[in-house]
Amino acid sequence: MRRLILIFAAWLAAANVAFADSARITWEWYNAAEVHQGRKVASPTDQKLAAHYFRLAADKGNIAAAYKLGEIYENGQGLAPDPVQAFSWYMKAAAGNDKHGQLKVGWCYQKGIAVTADPSIAAIWYRVAAENGNIWGYHMLAFMLADGEGMKKDVGLARRYLELSLPKTNDHWAKWKLAQLIEAVDPKRAKSLLKEASEAGNAQAAEELKRIDPKH
Structure with a gap:
């Protein structure tokens, strides 16, 4: 053995x-x-x-x-x-x-x-x-x-x-989507996220930003 x-x-x-x-x-x-x-x-x-x-x-x-x-x-x-x-x-x-x-x-x-x-x-x-x-x-x-x-x-x-x-x-797509989800409860942060996404080249975020803030 x-x-x-x-x-x-x-x-x-x-x-x-x-x-x-x-x-x-x-x-x-x-x-x-x-x-x-x-x-x-x-x-x-x-x-x-x-x-x-x-x-x-x-x-x-x-x-x-x-x-x-x-x-x-x-x-x-x-x-x-x-x-x-x-x-x-x-x-x-x-x-x-x-x-x-x-x-x-x-x-x-x-x-x-x-x-x-x-x-x-x-x-x-x-x-x-x-x-x-x-x-x-x-x-x-x-x-x-x-x-x-x-x-x-x-x-x-x-x-x-x-x-x-x-x-x-x-x-930037996550920023765009999160901005949509929080716009009603935190519009200031939503705007900031859209601005960041827009600056990264996200055209849809740029359109959303214009909708909530025409100055952009």
């Missing part, structure tokens, strides 16, 4: 070393991909090499690389654009608990990219992403709650999620 235990312990140690080596090499491929992708002027060759190394890592189970490969297929940089492949890799990343992949799966379901549009499923994935630490998940949920898209309309919760996400996203 002691001999069997020693043999099993030796096998387990070898397996752990092999797993560590496998995990390490996926990150070496991932880092190589980022080097090519991150060059100031990434040539078509750089983009293809980035896609190649991300695929090597993703095929070995690196979920961060799976997400990156999804982006490459979505944007057509290094590979021909392919929304079906993009969704497939985003889903693999999401299934591996990657918060960025989870957000993208939600986006695909909301917009009907490579799948039948289903805002209720989109909302589920946004919530999963948000609870996994992706602040943009709360941002997207806020808009859906404010408009009653894919879930019951809840202006109070929409406002709460925007208040939570806006300090980190600084998104």
